[in-house]
Amino acid sequence: xxxxxxxxxxxxxxxxxxxxxxxxxxxxxxxxxxxxxxxxxxxxxxxxxxxxxxxxxxxxxxxxxxxxxxxxxxxxxxxxxxxxxxxxxxxxxxxxxxxxxxxxxxxxxxxxxxxxxxxxxxxxxxxxxxxxxxxxxxxxxxxxxxxxxxxxxxxxxxxxxxxxxxxx
Numbered sequence: 134x135x136x137x138x139x140x141x142x143x144x145x146x147x148x149x150x151x152x153x154x155x156x157x158x159x160x161x162x163x164x165x166x167x168x169x170x171x172x173x174x175x176x177x178x179x180x181x182x183x184x185x186x187x188x189x190x191x192x193x194x195x196x197x198x199x200x201x202x203x204x205x206x207x208x209x210x211x212x213x214x215x216x217x218x219x220x221x222x223x224x225x226x227x228x229x230x231x232x233x234x235x236x237x238x239x240x241x242x243x244x245x246x247x248x249x250x251x252x253x254x255x256x257x258x259x260x261x262x263x264x265x266x267x268x269x270x271x272x273x274x275x276x277x278x279x280x281x282x283x284x285x286x287x288x289x290x291x292x293x294x295x296x297x298x299x300x301x
Contacts, residue, residue, distance in 0.1 A: 135272035142166060143298035144173060144268065148280070149290055153252075153273035154298075155235055162224035162267035165237050165246065169267070170297050172197060172216060172248055178295035186282045186289075190257065193238055194292060195249035215247025223265055230260040233277070235268030252277050 135154035137143045144155040157166040172178055177197040185193040198214025223243040230236055230253050238249035246265060253260075254277070270277060280290045 137298050140299035141297065142170075144169065145294075145296045145298050145301055146178075146273075147293040147295075148273075148276045149293065150276040150279050151273055153276050154271050155268045156271045157235075157268045158228065158266065161226045161228050162237075162265050164221050165224055165265050165267035168216075168218065168221060168248070169250070171218070173295045173297055174300065177216060177248065178292050180291050180293065182285070182289040182291045183280050184285045184289060185251075186280050186286055187284065188282045189254060191236070191251040191253050192277060192280045193249060193251040195238065197248045215249065218247065220244060221246045221265075224267070225262050225265060227262075228266040230257040230264065230266060231269075232256055233270035233274050234266050235270070236260060237265040237267060239264065254278065 142157040142159050144157060146153040146155060157169065159166040178195065181194055181197055183192050183194045184196060196214045197216045232253055232255050234253050236251050237246035238251050239246040252270060281288060
Protein backbone atom coordinates (compact mmCIF):
# COMPACT_ATOMS: atom_id res chain seq x y z
CA UNK A 134 0.00 0.00 0.00
CA UNK A 135 1.18 3.48 -0.80
CA UNK A 136 2.34 5.97 1.80
CA UNK A 137 -0.44 8.56 1.47
CA UNK A 138 0.73 11.97 2.65
CA UNK A 139 -2.25 14.06 1.50
CA UNK A 140 -5.48 11.99 1.55
CA UNK A 141 -7.59 14.89 0.23
CA UNK A 142 -5.44 14.98 -2.92
CA UNK A 143 -4.97 11.24 -3.42
CA UNK A 144 -7.13 8.98 -5.58
CA UNK A 145 -7.63 5.25 -5.00
CA UNK A 146 -8.60 3.64 -8.32
CA UNK A 147 -9.66 0.00 -8.05
CA UNK A 148 -8.91 -2.09 -11.15
CA UNK A 149 -9.51 -5.81 -11.73
CA UNK A 150 -6.04 -6.71 -10.45
CA UNK A 151 -5.88 -4.32 -7.49
CA UNK A 152 -5.69 -0.71 -6.34
CA UNK A 153 -3.80 2.09 -8.06
CA UNK A 154 -2.90 5.05 -5.83
CA UNK A 155 -2.60 8.41 -7.59
CA UNK A 156 -1.13 11.50 -5.93
CA UNK A 157 -2.89 14.53 -7.39
CA UNK A 158 -1.01 17.78 -8.03
CA UNK A 159 -3.22 20.65 -6.82
CA UNK A 160 -0.32 23.13 -6.92
CA UNK A 161 0.23 22.35 -10.61
CA UNK A 162 -3.32 21.97 -11.98
CA UNK A 163 -5.88 22.97 -9.34
CA UNK A 164 -8.93 22.96 -11.64
CA UNK A 165 -8.18 19.50 -13.07
CA UNK A 166 -7.55 18.10 -9.57
CA UNK A 167 -10.82 19.57 -8.30
CA UNK A 168 -12.74 18.14 -11.30
CA UNK A 169 -11.38 14.64 -10.69
CA UNK A 170 -12.34 14.81 -7.01
CA UNK A 171 -15.86 16.10 -7.79
CA UNK A 172 -16.48 13.32 -10.34
CA UNK A 173 -14.95 10.65 -8.09
CA UNK A 174 -17.06 11.73 -5.12
CA UNK A 175 -20.18 11.66 -7.30
CA UNK A 176 -19.36 8.08 -8.40
CA UNK A 177 -19.12 9.17 -12.04
CA UNK A 178 -15.89 7.26 -12.74
CA UNK A 179 -17.15 3.96 -11.28
CA UNK A 180 -17.47 1.23 -13.95
CA UNK A 181 -16.09 3.47 -16.71
CA UNK A 182 -14.10 1.63 -19.39
CA UNK A 183 -10.54 2.15 -20.57
CA UNK A 184 -11.66 2.82 -24.16
CA UNK A 185 -8.26 3.55 -25.73
CA UNK A 186 -5.22 1.62 -24.54
CA UNK A 187 -2.09 1.75 -26.70
CA UNK A 188 0.71 -0.63 -25.71
CA UNK A 189 3.90 1.29 -24.91
CA UNK A 190 2.04 4.62 -24.84
CA UNK A 191 -0.94 5.15 -22.51
CA UNK A 192 -4.32 3.97 -21.17
CA UNK A 193 -7.23 6.41 -21.60
CA UNK A 194 -10.50 6.43 -19.67
CA UNK A 195 -12.92 8.82 -18.01
CA UNK A 196 -15.64 9.24 -20.66
CA UNK A 197 -18.39 9.27 -18.05
CA UNK A 198 -20.97 10.05 -20.76
CA UNK A 199 -20.33 7.11 -23.11
CA UNK A 200 -18.17 4.51 -21.40
CA UNK A 201 -20.06 3.45 -18.28
CA UNK A 202 -20.05 -0.33 -18.50
CA UNK A 203 -23.35 -0.85 -16.70
CA UNK A 204 -25.49 1.81 -18.31
CA UNK A 205 -24.34 2.96 -21.70
CA UNK A 206 -21.06 1.53 -22.94
CA UNK A 207 -20.90 2.33 -26.63
CA UNK A 208 -17.54 1.41 -28.22
CA UNK A 209 -18.32 3.61 -31.22
CA UNK A 210 -18.87 6.68 -29.04
CA UNK A 211 -16.53 5.94 -26.13
CA UNK A 212 -13.92 8.66 -26.05
CA UNK A 213 -16.16 11.33 -27.57
CA UNK A 214 -17.85 12.56 -24.41
CA UNK A 215 -17.15 14.15 -21.08
CA UNK A 216 -19.27 14.99 -18.07
CA UNK A 217 -22.19 17.36 -17.57
CA UNK A 218 -19.72 19.95 -16.24
CA UNK A 219 -18.06 22.64 -18.41
CA UNK A 220 -14.72 22.03 -20.12
CA UNK A 221 -11.58 23.11 -18.28
CA UNK A 222 -8.92 25.59 -19.39
CA UNK A 223 -5.49 24.09 -20.02
CA UNK A 224 -3.15 24.09 -17.01
CA UNK A 225 0.12 23.33 -18.77
CA UNK A 226 3.24 23.10 -16.61
CA UNK A 227 6.83 21.94 -16.58
CA UNK A 228 5.80 18.60 -15.00
CA UNK A 229 6.79 15.94 -17.57
CA UNK A 230 4.58 13.20 -18.97
CA UNK A 231 6.64 10.53 -17.21
CA UNK A 232 5.71 6.88 -16.66
CA UNK A 233 2.68 6.78 -14.36
CA UNK A 234 1.73 10.42 -14.83
CA UNK A 235 -1.92 11.35 -15.21
CA UNK A 236 -2.72 13.58 -18.18
CA UNK A 237 -5.93 15.34 -19.18
CA UNK A 238 -7.32 14.04 -22.48
CA UNK A 239 -8.76 16.68 -24.80
CA UNK A 240 -9.70 17.42 -28.40
CA UNK A 241 -7.57 19.60 -30.68
CA UNK A 242 -8.70 22.56 -28.56
CA UNK A 243 -6.27 22.91 -25.62
CA UNK A 244 -9.14 24.16 -23.43
CA UNK A 245 -11.43 21.16 -24.03
CA UNK A 246 -10.40 18.79 -21.22
CA UNK A 247 -13.36 17.65 -19.15
CA UNK A 248 -13.52 14.23 -17.47
CA UNK A 249 -11.25 12.04 -19.60
CA UNK A 250 -7.68 11.30 -18.63
CA UNK A 251 -4.83 8.97 -19.48
CA UNK A 252 -2.05 7.26 -17.58
CA UNK A 253 1.30 7.07 -19.35
CA UNK A 254 2.87 3.60 -19.66
CA UNK A 255 6.28 5.18 -20.29
CA UNK A 256 7.93 8.60 -20.46
CA UNK A 257 6.11 10.43 -23.29
CA UNK A 258 8.13 13.64 -23.48
CA UNK A 259 6.52 14.65 -26.81
CA UNK A 260 3.34 15.42 -24.82
CA UNK A 261 5.12 17.85 -22.47
CA UNK A 262 3.59 21.33 -22.47
CA UNK A 263 0.68 20.20 -24.69
CA UNK A 264 -1.49 18.26 -22.23
CA UNK A 265 -2.18 19.07 -18.58
CA UNK A 266 -0.44 16.77 -16.06
CA UNK A 267 -2.33 16.60 -12.77
CA UNK A 268 -1.33 13.40 -11.01
CA UNK A 269 1.24 10.64 -10.58
CA UNK A 270 0.75 6.94 -9.82
CA UNK A 271 2.60 6.25 -6.56
CA UNK A 272 1.63 2.58 -6.24
CA UNK A 273 -0.10 -0.09 -8.32
CA UNK A 274 1.44 0.79 -11.69
CA UNK A 275 1.68 -2.95 -12.39
CA UNK A 276 -2.14 -3.01 -12.44
CA UNK A 277 -2.18 -0.18 -15.01
CA UNK A 278 0.33 -2.12 -17.14
CA UNK A 279 -2.10 -5.09 -17.15
CA UNK A 280 -5.08 -3.13 -18.63
CA UNK A 281 -6.48 -4.75 -21.80
CA UNK A 282 -5.01 -3.11 -24.93
CA UNK A 283 -6.94 -1.87 -27.99
CA UNK A 284 -8.66 1.11 -29.62
CA UNK A 285 -11.17 0.14 -28.29
CA UNK A 286 -10.23 -3.12 -26.54
CA UNK A 287 -12.45 -6.08 -27.48
CA UNK A 288 -13.24 -6.64 -23.79
CA UNK A 289 -12.25 -3.37 -22.10
CA UNK A 290 -11.13 -3.22 -18.52
CA UNK A 291 -12.81 -0.65 -16.34
CA UNK A 292 -12.30 1.43 -13.26
CA UNK A 293 -14.31 -0.58 -10.73
CA UNK A 294 -14.29 2.36 -8.34
CA UNK A 295 -12.52 5.70 -8.01
CA UNK A 296 -12.44 7.31 -4.56
CA UNK A 297 -10.72 10.21 -2.85
CA UNK A 298 -8.49 8.64 -0.17
CA UNK A 299 -9.83 11.06 2.48
CA UNK A 300 -13.27 9.48 2.00
CA UNK A 301 -12.16 5.84 2.34
